[in-house]
Amino acid sequence: MSTKQQLIDAIADMREDEALQLAQQLLEAGTAPMEILEACRDAMAIVGQRYEQGEYFLPELVIAGDMLTAIGERIKPLLQAQAVSTAKKGKVVIGTVQGDIHDIGKDIVAFMLDVSGYEVIDLGVDVPASAFVDKLQESQAGILALSGFLTLAFDQMKHTVEAVREAGLRDRVKIMIGGAIMDDSVRHYIGADAYGPDATAAVRLANLWTGG
Numbered sequence: 001m002s003t004k005q006q007l008i009d010a011i012a013d014m015r016e017d018e019a020l021q022l023a024q025q026l027l028e029a030g031t032a033p034m035e036i037l038e039a040c041r042d043a044m045a046i047v048g049q050r051y052e053q054g055e056y057f058l059p060e061l062v063i064a065g066d067m068l069t070a071i072g073e074r075i076k077p078l079l080q081a082q083a084v085s086t087a088k089k090g091k092v093v094i095g096t097v098q099g100d101i102h103d104i105g106k107d108i109v110a111f112m113l114d115v116s117g118y119e120v121i122d123l124g125v126d127v128p129a130s131a132f133v134d135k136l137q138e139s140q141a142g143i144l145a146l147s148g149f150l151t152l153a154f155d156q157m158k159h160t161v162e163a164v165r166e167a168g169l170r171d172r173v174k175i176m177i178g179g180a181i182m183d184d185s186v187r188h189y190i191g192a193d194a195y196g197p198d199a200t201a202a203v204r205l206a207n208l209w210t211g212g
Contacts, residue, residue: 003029004039011043012050014060016067023071033075034200037108040068041198044105045180048149061102068104080115088119089212091141093132095123097156102149105179105199109145112199118143118206129156129163136169143206146192148179154186161191174209178202 001009003026010019026036047064050056092113096106103125114120121139123131136144144164146157157177164170175192178201187195196202206212 004031004035007036007039008043008046011040011064011067012046014063016063019067020070023074027074027078033078034198036071036075038198040071041105041180044068044102044149048180052151065102065104069107072104072108076111079112089117090143090206090210091119091121091139092143092145092206093121093123093135093139093141094145094147095127095132096125096147096149097153097160098126098128099156100148100150100153101125102147102179105149106145106147109147109178109196109199109202112203113145113206116203116206117212129160132160133163133167133169136164136173137167142173143209144173144175145196145202146175146177146190148177148182151181153179154189157186157190157192165191174205176202176205 003022007019007022007026010022023036044064047056047060051061094106094110096103110120110122121135121141123135132144135141146160148154148157161175164173164175176194176196177187177190177192178196182195184195194205196205
């Protein structure tokens with residue numbers, strides 16, 4: 001079994017100390033930071049499935065989030081060192097939709113967008129549609145990034161996109177979605193412009209939309 005698979009299993013099985021040790025081993029072995037983050041994403045997908053099946057509960061979500069935050073803190077300086085500082089390319093409003101308190105994936109995307117030259121307005125977690133609309137109007141941001149970890153986020157994302165449309169902002173705001181359980185079929189249901197499977201994809205989408 002590869003070290004990355006061991007990391008996925010350790011996170012999914014709530015073995016916190018082992019997960020941190022494995023992440024450090026991967027870093028010391030020269031594994032690309034984004035590869036480690038992808039392993040974390042795969043692990044969180046398993047955690048999410050177990051939560052929705054009633055095998056895990058909120059405490060497990062919190063523990064998993066703590067593990068990923070700790071791993072992320074070790075990885076972020078490496079990502080920052082690789083980034084090139086540039087003038088701000090545009091504004092992005094980001095947040096985890098109402099009913100969902102998951103933030104590690106959102107935080108990584110926000111960080112990557114920031115170091116890639118975007119002004120990032122992070123609304124946090126459990127964000128109602130009205131708050132996204134208000135911030136888009138206030139900031140005049142051209143990109144909205146919606147994050148969700150649980151299937152309950154699907155309908156809330158759809159509601160948020162509809163709220164953006166009802167506010168008359170849809171024509172000028174590009175909307176991307178992300179999260180361990182998201183895919184392009186979910187994007188179609190929600191009515192977003194694009195689905196980003198990871199933070200690198202989110203940056204690519206933002207660059208495409210802004211010409212950055």
